Amino acid sequence: MTVRKTIPVVIVFVVAVVVMMDYFLVLPPVSEAGKSWTSGAVTNIQNWGIILSAFALGFGAVNLFYFHSRHISRRTPGQWMYSLWLLIVIVIFTVIGVSMGATSDGYSWLYNASFFALSATVYSSLGFYMTSGLYRALRFKNLESGIFVVVGLVVLARNAPALTVYFPALGVWGSFISDVLTTSAQRGIMIGGALGAISLGIRTMTGRETGFLGKLTEEEKGGGAVA
Amino acid sequence: MAILVTGRIFALAMLILIWIFILWNMEEAKKQLPSFRKLTGLDALPEMVGRAAEMNRPVHFTTGLGSLTTTVAPQLVAGLAVLAHVAELCVNYGVKIIYSVYQPQVMPIATELIKEAYVTAGKPEEFHAEESVRFLSDQQFAYASAVQGIAERERPAANIMIGPFYAESMLFAETFNRIGSIQLAGTARGYQIPFFAIICDYLLIGEEIYAAGAYLSKDAMQAGTIRGQDYGKAVALILIILGVLMTAVGSSFIVDLLGM
Numbered sequence: 001m002t003v004r005k006t007i008p009v010v011i012v013f014v015v016a017v018v019v020m021m022d023y024f025l026v027l028p029p030v031s032e033a034g035k036s037w038t039s040g041a042v043t044n045i046q047n048w049g050i051i052l053s054a055f056a057l058g059f060g061a062v063n064l065f066y067f068h069s070r071h072i073s074r075r076t077p078g079q080w081m082y083s084l085w086l087l088i089v090i091v092i093f094t095v096i097g098v099s100m101g102a103t104s105d106g107y108s109w110l111y112n113a114s115f116f117a118l119s120a121t122v123y124s125s126l127g128f129y130m131t132s133g134l135y136r137a138l139r140f141k142n143l144e145s146g147i148f149v150v151v152g153l154v155v156l157a158r159n160a161p162a163l164t165v166y167f168p169a170l171g172v173w174g175s176f177i178s179d180v181l182t183t184s185a186q187r188g189i190m191i192g193g194a195l196g197a198i199s200l201g202i203r204t205m206t207g208r209e210t211g212f213l214g215k216l217t218e219e220e221k222g223g224g225a226v227a
Numbered sequence: 228m229a230i231l232v233t234g235r236i237f238a239l240a241m242l243i244l245i246w247i248f249i250l251w252n253m254e255e256a257k258k259q260l261p262s263f264r265k266l267t268g269l270d271a272l273p274e275m276v277g278r279a280a281e282m283n284r285p286v287h288f289t290t291g292l293g294s295l296t297t298t299v300a301p302q303l304v305a306g307l308a309v310l311a312h313v314a315e316l317c318v319n320y321g322v323k324i325i326y327s328v329y330q331p332q333v334m335p336i337a338t339e340l341i342k343e344a345y346v347t348a349g350k351p352e353e354f355h356a357e358e359s360v361r362f363l364s365d366q367q368f369a370y371a372s373a374v375q376g377i378a379e380r381e382r383p384a385a386n387i388m389i390g391p392f393y394a395e396s397m398l399f400a401e402t403f404n405r406i407g408s409i410q411l412a413g414t415a416r417g418y419q420i421p422f423f424a425i426i427c428d429y430l431l432i433g434e435e436i437y438a439a440g441a442y443l444s445k446d447a448m449q450a451g452t453i454r455g456q457d458y459g460k461a462v463a464l465i466l467i468i469l470g471v472l473m474t475a476v477g478s479s480f481i482v483d484l485l486g487m
Contacts, residue, residue, distance in 0.1 A: 024239045025230055049296040053332055060331030060362035067357045078380055115369070122368040126394060129401040130422075137425035186417045189433040191463050193415040195245065196437030197301040199456040202249050204304060208449050209440055212304055212336070 009207035015045055016205055064090075089114075151177055237487040244462065249455030256451030263450070268411045268429030269309075269442055272387075275409050276316040279384035285323040287383035287403070288313055289374060290390030291414065292367060294330040299391035301437060302415050306390035307336060308440030309413075313387060314344035318353075325377060328362045329370045371395035375402045382406050388423075389413040389436055400426040413439070 021027065022038035030036050068083035076083075093110065100106045138153070140146050157163045158174025203209040231239065252261070279286045290306035293299035310326060317324040326337050338360050345354035363373035375398060378386070386403040388396070389412070396412070396419040403410055404426050412423035413431025423430050431439065434456070441449035470481035 020242075024232055024235050024242075026232060027230065046296070053294065053296065056331035056334065057365065059334055060328070060365070063334065063357055063360070063362045067361060070357070082376070115366070118372075119366070119368040122372055122398070123394060126397055129397045133397060133401055133422065133426050189415070189417050189420070192434035192460065193437070195456040195459045195463070196305075196415070196434035198242065198245055198459070199249055199452045200301045200305060200437045200440075202246065203440070203449060203452050206253075208446065208452075209304060209308065212307070 005207060005213050008213065009205070012212075013205045016201065018042065019045065061090075234486065237485055241459075241462070245456070245459040248458040249452045252455035252458070253448045253451035256447040256454070260445075260447050261450050261454040263438075263442055263453070266431065266435055266438070266442055268413065268431050268435075269439055271411065271429050272309075272313060272443075273316060275385040275387070275411065276313065276320050276322055278409055279317075279322045280320040282384040284382055284384035285325050286313065286317055286385045286387065287325050287327065287374075287377060287381075287408070288387045289327040289399070290329070290333065291388065291392040292329050292370075292395070293391035295332045299416075302389075302391040303330070303333065305436040305439055306413075307333070307340060309387065309389050309436075309443065310337060311340040311344070312443040314341040314359075315347070318344045318348040318350060324359055325381065325383065326360050327370070327374050327377060328360060329365060329367075331362055331365065334360055334362055367393065367395060371398050374399055378402045378406055378408070383408055386410045387412075388427075389431065389439065391416055392419045392423075397422045397426075 018038055018041050022036070022042045025036070025038070026034070027036040027038060031039075065087065068087055071080045071083040072087070074080070093107075096104075096107050096110055134152075137145075138149050140149050154170060155174050155177055157167070157170045158178075164171040164174075200209060204212050207213060276286055288310055290303050290310070293303055295303060314324055316322075324341065326341065328334055328337065338356050341359050342351070342354050342356070345351050361377075364370045371394075374395070377383070378399075379402070383403070383406075386399070386408040388399060388410070392399075392412075392414045393416070396414070400410065400412065400423055410427040411429040411431070412427040413436040414420060414423065415433045415436060417433075420430070420432055438453050441453050466481060466485075470485075473479075473481050
């Protein structure tokens, strides 16, 4: 493994071991609050994470400015006016935030009247997307989709109070589907997911995870059996 | 004073056991590569990128919300493993890749992964970081709107979403479906899986996304970790069955054991 890959792997390994030790063990010296020395180390690691994230946000902002200013200078059809608007909004927010403070009335008004309202609007539009998705999903195409239609309609009916008044059995069936069938399936997915995360963690700590370090060379694969 | 934290002793024992399973299987895999169950979604990646090449449209990729410092970080890393593979396919097929970024910490990693794909293919001059890796916003619905904007303006032929997704999952899946993109989605967040299942063409459920990197790399030792985690699953299954039986006969042994 090259030095470029070895250093991140070593950092990840050491940090992961310290964080796990803090979760499972109480190692001396222990403070009066019952915290071991690893607690302070983990707090420091978390602070480093916050600092690095803040730097990364600056990196993101540079990327944003570079990408959109190129579109403005090239007058990219269908894009440049949005890019210009984005940069204007970023400048307005930055100027008001820096000059008046992020907790000032002026900044709060600007945030609530624009960003907050727009976010709520996008979130609300989810209702329409769910309806159109449901319309396509509830079609009787084969056995699996048939089961899906029946189960979906029972759960839908269970959540409609008028129907459960006249057909109380729908409430019982709906509860059985949600509380027994769905919950057990969800727990199966959760257990599998947790084991998968542990496995991925080990691969990351041993430098074999491609998502973290990029593709492994044949030499780095260690000459094991190849498919 | 106890060195082990009460209530976490059994969890530690299980973690050590799973570690042993995985490390042992990594060594065993050097002798013989374990066989994989087919993951149709991952096998379809060349077809998806090929479609984009035929239509002369880009491939869109995103890893959803979350960051590298939270509990969903493994999902994010799993998404990046697929990104590395998709970037390689895109470079080979001559297709533009757009990676929409929510978490700026991921940008340097993603930039390196995509750049590596171009360099390996001998086309470093074709790599434009700002075009391929786009930071949109670290606010959920601003990011969601920006991704929808990319979908509407640039009309990607394929959309790949692997990572932790929240309320934006349905917005993405529906928007890309409307513009005719072929879609692969994968997440370990249970509440979003049904949304992806009803709309997307291919789906990776839960642990399948963690196996993606190993599946695509064909690296024997990575494959060994997958078999190791299957051993862990067998232990979990045995504990569940024992727990059900012992609880049914009035014993709280398993419950007490898990609470140690």
